[in-house]
Amino acid sequence: MSEHLFTAFRNGNGPTQYEEQHTxxxxxxxxxxxxxxxxxxxxxxxxxxxxxxxKKRLYCAVRGFLTIYVGATIVIAIFGQEWAVxxxxxxxxxxxxxxQSIEADVxxxxxxxxxxxxxxxxxxxxxxxxxxxxxxxxxxxxxxxxRNYYSPFSGQxxxxxxxxxxxxxxxxILWIAEYFTIDAENIxxxxxxxxxxxxxxxxxxxxxxxxxxxxxxxxxxxxYAAYFMILTGVWLLxxxxxxxxxxxxxxxxxxxxxxxxxxxxxxxxxxxxSTGWLCxxxxxTVLVCNKYxxxxxxxxxxxxxxxxxxxxxxxxxxxxxxNGYQVQRSNTAIVMETFNGNSMTGNGxxxxxxxxxxxxxxxxxxxxxxxxxxxxxxxxx
Numbered sequence: 001m002s003e004h005l006f007t008a009f010r011n012g013n014g015p016t017q018y019e020e021q022h023t024x025x026x027x028x029x030x031x032x033x034x035x036x037x038x039x040x041x042x043x044x045x046x047x048x049x050x051x052x053x054x055k056k057r058l059y060c061a062v063r064g065f066l067t068i069y070v071g072a073t074i075v076i077a078i079f080g081q082e083w084a085v086x087x088x089x090x091x092x093x094x095x096x097x098x099x100q101s102i103e104a105d106v107x108x109x110x111x112x113x114x115x116x117x118x119x120x121x122x123x124x125x126x127x128x129x130x131x132x133x134x135x136x137x138x139x140x141x142x143x144x145x146x147r148n149y150y151s152p153f154s155g156q157x158x159x160x161x162x163x164x165x166x167x168x169x170x171x172x173i174l175w176i177a178e179y180f181t182i183d184a185e186n187i188x189x190x191x192x193x194x195x196x197x198x199x200x201x202x203x204x205x206x207x208x209x210x211x212x213x214x215x216x217x218x219x220x221x222x223x224y225a226a227y228f229m230i231l232t233g234v235w236l237l238x239x240x241x242x243x244x245x246x247x248x249x250x251x252x253x254x255x256x257x258x259x260x261x262x263x264x265x266x267x268x269x270x271x272x273x274s275t276g277w278l279c280x281x282x283x284x285t286v287l288v289c290n291k292y293x294x295x296x297x298x299x300x301x302x303x304x305x306x307x308x309x310x311x312x313x314x315x316x317x318x319x320x321x322x323n324g325y326q327v328q329r330s331n332t333a334i335v336m337e338t339f340n341g342n343s344m345t346g347n348g349x350x351x352x353x354x355x356x357x358x359x360x361x362x363x364x365x366x367x368x369x370x371x372x373x374x375x376x377x378x379x380x381x
Contacts, residue, residue, distance in 0.1 A: 031076065034073075078204045080268030083197070083266055085109050087106065091103045092106070104172070118133065131170075142155070143194070171254055193247065203239035207236050213228045229286070
């Protein structure tokens with residue numbers, strides 16, 4: 001009895017061997033991780049919000065969620081696999097060299113760096129096996145076209161296609177992938193999508209550092225932060241623009257027995273497009289608000305230093321005397337009236353450096369007008 005326990009499932013005297021199990025890819029691990037990190041940051045922000053009182057809670061929530069959303073969508077769009085997508089339900093041949101056919105859903109997702117092809121049987125169990133495939137053919141890391149055909153000097157996607165042939169991938173997957181490996185005459189869809197993805201990839205990564213700089217400058221110089229946020233939007237929209245115009249030739253349509261794969265723009269494309277416009281609107285709104293309502297804008301962004309300086313203007317003295325002049329302040333002008341005596345009294349003073357900024361002509365009659373560049377230069381005593 002004990003001998004049978006130790007010899008079960010063994011081939012000869014070797015170790016136990018189990019049959020190979022093919023499991024389909026159900027999710028993009030990298031993309032799922034990015035989404036998880038984004039949700040984790042937003043959850044942390046929600047947890048912190050109850051500790052903030054009054055209107056500041058709303059201001060902090062809007063600023064925080066906008067910041068996280070823009071940064072997350074930039075990264076997710078870069079690694080997202082759905083810049084161009086197409087799906088079809090068809091009856092097709094399963095393996096090359098056989099006449100066995102299956103009924104399946106075929107999908108193609110084109111990203112900036114690779115192509116993802118899925119084949120899922122309906123139902124999954126057909127021809128005594130589970131039909132659920134998800135294969136990726138990438139242009140990266142080299143991004144080069146390489147030589148034509150399938151030599152060691154060919155591009156990355158050509159070499160992966162040849163490897164898929166050796167592994168015996170289903171015929172529909174190889175049929176679709178082959179459209180991206182041919183580079184001759186007007187059949188250059190692989191080169192077209194690779195180059196458009198390459199330049200869009202550069203523009204998307206250019207948007208990421210400008211987004212970081214914009215968030216840093218929001219606590220320093222609000223106008224400059226708005227400029228960098230607008231620049232972030234320009235990079236994102238430029239990525240969409242280049243992805244559209246760089247592709248050339250006829251539209252890619254892949255025929256099957258009872259249908260055609262026709263491509264359209266996917267959610268990765270549209271999320272980059274919408275976030276680009278959001279950054280433009282956000283930056284322009286901050287510029288306008290900072291110009292016409294600076295104190296409200298400073299309150300929204302918690303600019304305590306500038307809010308304090310603006311509040312000091314209201315507490316400044318409205319009149320005082322200085323070296324024989326009666327000084328009165330009103331908005332952006334100071335009225336100085338001469339009188340006898342050199343003593344200085346009153347509620348405030350002007351420093352010697354401030355007097356050098358004053359521009360005036362010798363008085364012809366009393367009183368005379370004296371303009372000062374900025375009321376911030378006035379100091380209280």
